Amino acid sequence: MNLPACSQKQRGIMRREYRSIRDGISFGVALAMVVSFTNWGSIPWAILHGALGWVYIIYYLIRYGFNRVG
Numbered sequence: 001m002n003l004p005a006c007s008q009k010q011r012g013i014m015r016r017e018y019r020s021i022r023d024g025i026s027f028g029v030a031l032a033m034v035v036s037f038t039n040w041g042s043i044p045w046a047i048l049h050g051a052l053g054w055v056y057i058i059y060y061l062i063r064y065g066f067n068r069v070g
Contacts (some may be wrong), residue, residue, distance in 0.1 A: 028054035
C-alpha cells in the first residue's frame with residue numbers, strides 16, 4: 001500500500017503535533033507524581049501514579065475535587 005506523498009508543510013505540522021502530544025504526556029506524568037507525593041508522601045505511590053499519568057490526575061480531581069489540591 002502506497003501512501004500519498006506529504007508536502008514539507010504537512011510534515012512540519014505532523015512534527016509539531018507529535019511534539020505537543022509528547023510534551024502533554026510528559027507533563028501529565030510529572031504532575032501526577034508531584035500530586036501523589038505531595039498528598040501521600042510515598043515514592044512508590046508517586047512512581048505508580050506517574051505511570052498512570054493523566055488517568056490519575058482525572059481520578060484525583062473527580063474523587064477529591066480541587067479542595068485538596070495545593
